[in-house]
Amino acid sequence: MNKIENNKAWFLVLPVFLLVAFSAVIPLMTVVNYSVQDIFDPYTRYFVGTEWFRQVMHDPALRGALLRQFIFSFTILAIEIPLGILVALMMPTTGKAASAALILIAIPLLIPWNVVGTIWQIYGRADIGLFGAAMNALGWEYNYASNPTHAWMTVVLIDVWHWTPLVALLCYSGLRAIPEVYYQAARIDKASRWAIFRFIQLPKLSNVLIIGVLLRFMDSFMIYTEPFVLTGGGPGNTTTFLSQSLVKQAVGQFDLGPAAAFSLVYFLVILLVCWLFYTTIMNMQNDKKV
Amino acid sequence: MAEITLKALAHSYSSHPVQGSDYAIREMNHIWEQGGAYALLGPSGCGKSTMLNIISGLLQPSNGEILFNRERVNELKPEERNIAQVFQFPVVYDTMTVYDNLAFPLRNIKMPEHNIRSKVHEIADILDLTEQLKRKAKGLSADEKQKVSMGRGLVRDDVTAILFDEPLTVIDPQLKWKLRRKLKQIHEQFNITMVYVTHDQLEASTFADKIAVMFDGQIVQFGTPRELFENPAHTFVGYFIGSPGMNFLDVEFKNGGVNFAGKTLPLSSQLIAKIPADAERIQIGIRPEFVQIWSEPQDGHLDIEIDYCEDLGTYKILTFRFADQVLKARLSEDQPIPTGKAYVSFPQQWLKLYINDYLIEEPA
């Protein structure tokens, strides 16, 4: 819908423009600046061109972190998306039960992220944590602090607990948007429950699911707080994901140059994935217009 | 094939209905016979969609019984009733091709694939969908989607009745014609009971063998289009059928005759004898098609004043005033309109007498 041409609206956008400029664009330019310089201290710096970029691409620690990050993101996507759909399918649709269910489901989303990490840190401890103690009592030597596999499982579990509700809520609203007629027609066609899911619900959820996958991928790819609070990146570096590696390098070691360089690479990877999703969504919408 | 019986059927959407107006369908008894093409005609809110959903099983009636072939089916779910329903809004499975859409109901009952193939091709041929079989259902136009919806009902061998809920609503007027003809052809070919819900009297008349006119939750008349047109049993039927609807004059029973604005209207004495003394509302009805307009006065012709004339291409509608009441006459395309004085006559055999909205007929 085209509105009549008029320039007054630009003035309304100016404050936001300035705000974004200060809080995002200028810091970003600073990072770019650092990424091409070797900084010894605030007063001594040398231009080094693309040397940092070459170095970080070959750094085994960073590569390891990148690999771990991808594995993590794909794992949680594989669990959260189907689980979220399942939860949405099971939620009641009308009446007080529906409101109660929505509130219950939304609770994990409201908890501050470091609190989430802390909750699980205590919850999973073998001595005083309910979960940890229970697991050990059942005979399974569960210890997330010393066993890498257990640490991984716990971090994945935290993320699933924390973020599946988001997927569930998105799918819930998507399901509500399906007109009743479709279900009626399917019943008359004697479709099984599975067929209804496969041919009516899933296709109609596709838009919502794309958004869900996009959001979850981006967020999980940038994850920092929960694993840091839970394991500090350990044992060793088995749960050190990308953001934590960068923080260690930039803040811990004060290697601003390489850290800045890798930040940019990190940023570009996320941008690339987002662009892929965006194009997919646009194509799907164009298909619908036909 | 099914004979569908409604026995003391009534339905209210509220949990504690008290008065008549709480009921969407007031108590009725009705039989839809096997193999007929029926229309359920009425204005919005008269209860026709409710009735359809009760027949298909999507809604359970709050009172009374519904029987298929004399057996009670109130508790049977739609899947168990072998009914097909085509909705107002075309429903197709977007991710499947047209072929798969048509095959879907058959695959659900585990019919062997080669039987499915022949059935689907047969139905696609009848509906002129053979060229679209490989296309994804998502890209079809509205009328093609409706045909696919109809096709899903027709492929099944076990279908006892097909119910249509205002299926041509979203279709372009130019294409409504084609789809209506298709429906009629399908009925002639398959001999399945078909019930078609609509608010368009022309659609109902061209599709159905018999029409049930619904008003305020009740079936006020059930008859062929001709019966409904020539002998409306209720003033609502007279008003709703025909374009424009029947003319009604409020009259008085005076001096052994039916009087209107000082003139006595011609009616047979047998009919007049049937008017009860305490009748509340007496009306005379005559359809615009039967009103005759003259430019020369003769015996029995009454004075009128012409308001205006509308030319609708194939016919004309003349709106005129007869002693303070506004009436309409339907004239053929070539009939000349009187320019000066005009006169009207009402042929006696087409004058209908209504007491309290119901038709009083002459004894046969």
Added chain:
Amino acid sequence: MSLSLKNITRVVDGETWLEDISLELEPGSFNVLLGRTRAGKTSLMRIMAGLDVPSSGQVLMNRVDVTGVSVRERNISMVYQQFINYPNLSVFENIASPLRLARMPEAEIKRRVQETAEMLHIEEFLQRLPLQLSGGQQQRTAMARALVKDSGLILFDEPLVNLDYKLREELRSELRTLFKERNCIAVYATTEPNEALALGGNTAVLHEGQLLQMGPTESVYHKPMNLVTAEMFSEPPINVIKGRVTDTEVTFDDTIHFQLNNELKILTPGDYNFGVRPSHVGLVPHADDDLELPVKVELAEISGSETFLHVNNPHFDLVLHLSGVHEYHVDKEINVYFPTHKLYAFDNEGHLVHSPYRIGV
């Protein structure tokens, strides 16, 4: 107020929605835009209203160029297909809303709202909320809101399409009387030719973004300038048969032919598309020179007062619109009578070259 559109074109995303449309609308006229869905009716109305800007061309109101002027500055009202009312305002407040925006004195507002509500027969619902009313009453509220403003231009975008058949008939005749007294321009979009005929006034026929014909409704109906207009303006669709004119006669596919009569003598020999209205083909001959055609019945659609008979022979299909009830079985062979003096002739490009002679026209 007069409205003038000059060479309006609108292109969106590479698709031409409107192509070079020019219209002149006189004050006090009732104009129907007739066309299929997506023919461009809504786009054209939006340009008249000022909701969209044309890609090229001018809009003139009272001879003043208002092409870029926003809708707020133009004095127009619009009624939509979906009954659009402010859901949380009473019917009275809904109708009063444009007057309140114009800061009219309260007494004046009350008077106008009452007057308009009475015109549309909703005065007893003034204190109710729109959602408590039936569809027809909601649409009347929307119309009252459009009429109370006394705008120079009122636009109706298929306003009756979501209403019952009978309600549509009633509202249509009310619209006719409503607009007789006013001096504003009314523009009414519809897909149904019967509605255009019932409303009268002028009709502009739109097809795929182009204006095919504009004029008084009756003359567009009786004298369609091209084949597409004739097909659009007819329900059931006009019968079209290909034929050839020679020096002496007209032939349809070499077996059926008749002598050239006085009217058709003006046609130069060649191939033509002949159109004949379904109501003019009959079961009995009406005139001496009617052509007898043996055909087979495909389908008889019977309503209470008329019959639509679909027949065919090996060369063409015909639809007959007969009054009264005529029952026929499928495949029955009958004769129909084809009026040779009521033919329309269109050339191969679809332009009208001959229309039948009408008494008094």
